[in-house]
Amino acid sequence: MLEEARARDAADPLAEYRDRFALPQGVIYLDGNSLGALPKATASRLSEVVTGEWGEGLIRSWNSAEWIGLPQRVGGKIAPLIGAAPHEVIAADSTSVNLFKLIAAALAMRPGRKVVLSEPGNFPTDLYMVEGLARQGLAECRLAPREALVGNLDESVALLLLTHVHYRTGALHDIAALTAAAHRAGALVLWDLSHTAGALPVDLAAAGADFAVGCGYKYLNGGPGAPAFAYVAERHHAALEQPLTGWMGHAQPFAFADAYVPGEGMTRLLCGTPPVLGLAALEVGVDLIAEIGVARLYAKSRELSDFFLRCLADRGPIVELVSPPDPAARGSQLSFRHPHAYAVSQALIARGVIGDFREPDVLRLGFAPAYLRFADMETAARHLAEVLDKGEWRRPKFAERAAVT
Template identity: 70%
Template sequence: MVDRAKTLDASDPLAEFRGRFTLPEGVIYLDGNSLGALPKATPAAMACVVEQEWGEGLIRSWNDAEWFEMGGRVGGKIAPLVGARPHEVMACDTVSVNLFKLISAALAMRPGRKVILSEPGNFPTDIYMIEGLERQGLATQRLAERDQIQEALDDDVALLMLTHAHYKTGDLFDMAAMTKAANDAGALVLWDLSHSTGALPVDLNGVNADFATGCGYKYLNGGPGAPAFVYVAERHHGDLAQPLTGWFGHARPFAFSDKYEAAPGIEQLQCGTSPILGLTALEVGVDLIAEIGVDRLYAKSRALSEFFLDCLGEHSLELDLVSPSESGARGSQLSVRHENAYALCQALIARGVIGDFRDPDILRLGFAPAYLRFEDMAEAARHLAEVIQSGEWQRDEFSQRAAVT
C-alpha cells in the first residue's frame, strides 16, 4: 500500500499545500479536526500585528490598521466557505457564546414557543447552552434520536439545533431536508458547523438555513481558542435581537450612550472588543483554506478516508466502524469503537500517530486534507495494525487514564 500511496501523492493536486504548514518531523497528525496545524505564514502575520500595529501604531491601529472592521472582514472571507454572503457572517466570540446568542434570538422571534429541539449525544456545549436557558425559565429542552427528529417537530418547537457533522461519529445530517422540515413546522434552524467548515461543502443560503455558528481552530487552522463565526440569514436581520448587548454590537459604540441601540444586521452579533491577535491568526488560516478550495478539500478528504479503510483491509483489521461506511455520508474523519480505545490511542501517540479518544470507547482519526498525504494513511494503518496485533496497547503506561484526555 505504501507504493500505491506514493503514486497517489505524486498525482495529488493539493500536495504543494502541505509545505505551507508546520508539521513536526516523525509525526502523523490525525487530530486536525480538534486543532488544525499551524500555517507557516501565521507567525509572521502575528509578529507584524504585535511589533508594528500594536508596538508602533498603538491605539491608532484601530483605525490605521482597520482593527475595527476585522471581525466583519474575516467573517466575510468565511462566508463563501459556508455558502453565505459576506454581510451574513461575523467572526466573533466562541461557539458556546454564539450558540447562546442565537438560541436566545430564536426564542424571541418565536413568541409562545419555548422548546429547543436537538439530539442526545450532540456536542456537550450545544446541550449545555439549552440547559442554561432552561434553568432561567426561558427555554425547554427536547431531545430526540436523529431518526425521530422530524416526528418531534410540533407547534411548541421554536428552534431545531443540530450539528452538521457529528463530533464523535462524523455522521452527516441532510441539511436541506432537516431545515425544510423544521421551517414547515414553523421552527427556526441553527446549524453547528464546527466539524464541517473548511473540509466539507456547506450551502447555508441554498438550504435556506436561518442561523449557524462554527469554530475557527479546527479545519480553518486559526490556532487554539481561535475566534468562532456566526451566520444569520439576511431575511432575519430586521428581527434579530441578541441578548448580549455589549458595546461592540452598538450602532454607535463611540457615542458612549447610556441606552443600547443595536447595530444593523450582522454587526449586532458582536459583543465585546474584537480579539485582534486571534482574528489575525484566524485570517491566515481562512485565506489558505479559501485558496485551496472547499470542493478540492472535500474530494481529497473522501479519497483519504477510503484509502485508509483499504489499508486496514490489507492488514486484515476488522474494526467496529461507527462512522458511516459511505464517505459521502460522513465528515472528514473515521471513528471506530473498541473497548480499549483509550489505550490504543495512547499507544499510537507514543509512535507519533496523533489521533484522539472520545469517551467511553471511541478512537477518532481526523483527516485534514490540506496537509495530509496518502502515505500518512498507509503508515497510520500499519501502526494501528501493529499496536492491535502485538498487544502493545496493554502496557501499563497506555492503559492508565489521565485526568485530561
C-alpha cells in the same frame, strides 16, 4: 499499498500545500478536526501584528490597521466556505457563546414556543447552552434520536438545533431536508458547523438555513481558542435580538450612550472588544483554506479516508468502524470502537500518530486534506494494526489518563 500511496501522492493536486504548514518531523497528524495545524504564514503575520501594529501603532491601529473591522472582514472570508454572503457572517467569541446568543435570539423570534429540539449525543456545549436558557425559564429542551427528529417537530418547537457532522461518529445530517422540515413546522434552524467549515462544502443559502455557528480552530486552522463564527440569514437581520448586548454590538459604540441600540446586521452579534491577535491568526488559516478551495479539500478527504480503510482492511478485520461506511454520509473523519480506545490512542501517539479519544470507547481520526498524504494513511493504518495486533495498548502507561488530551 505503499506503492499506490506514493503514486497517488505524486499525482495529488493539493500536495504542494503541505509545505504551507509547520508540521513536526515524524508526526502523522490525524487531529486537525480538533486543533488544525499551524500555517507557516501565521507566525510572521502575528509578529507583524504584535510588533508593528500593536508595538508601533498602539491604539491608532484600531483604525490605521483596521482592527475594528476584523470580525466582519474575517467573517466575510468564512462566508463563501459555507454558502453565505459576506455580510451574513461574523467572527466573534467562542462557538458556545455564539450558540447562546443565537438560541436566545431564535426563541425571541418565536413567541409562544419554547422548545429547542436537538438529539441526544449532540456536542455537549450545544445542549448545555439550551439547559442554561431553560434554567432561566426561557427554553425547554427536547431530545429525540435522529430518526425521530422530524416527527418531533410540532407547534411547540421554536428551534431545531443540530450539528451537521457529528463530533464522535462523523455522521452527517441533511441540512436542506431538515431545514425544510423545521420550516414546515414553523420552527427556525441553527446548524453547528464546527466539523464542517473548511472541510465539507455546505450551501446555507440554498438550504434556506436561518442560523449557523462553528469553530475557527479546527479545519480553519485559526489556532488554539481561535474566535468562532456566527451566521444569520439576511432576512432575519432586522428582527434579530440577542441577549449579550455589549457595547461593540451597539450602533454607535463610541457615542457612549446609556441606552442600547443594536448595530446594523451582524454587528449586533458582537459583544465585547474583538480579540485582535486571535482574529489575525484565524484570518491566515481562512485565507489558506479559501485558496485551496473546499471542494478540492472535500474530494481529497474522501479519497484519504477511503484509502485508510482499504489499508486497514488489507491487514484483516481488526477494529470496528463507527462512522458511516459510505463516504458521502460522513464528514472528514473516521471513528473506531475499541473497549480500550483511550489506551489505543495513547499507544498510537507514542508512535507519532496523533489522533484522539472520545468517551466512552471511540478512537477518532481526522483527515485534514490540506496537509496529509496518502503515504501517511498507509503508515498510520500500519501503526494502528500493529498496536492492536501486538496488544501494545495494554502497557500500563497508556491507560493513565491526563487531564487534557
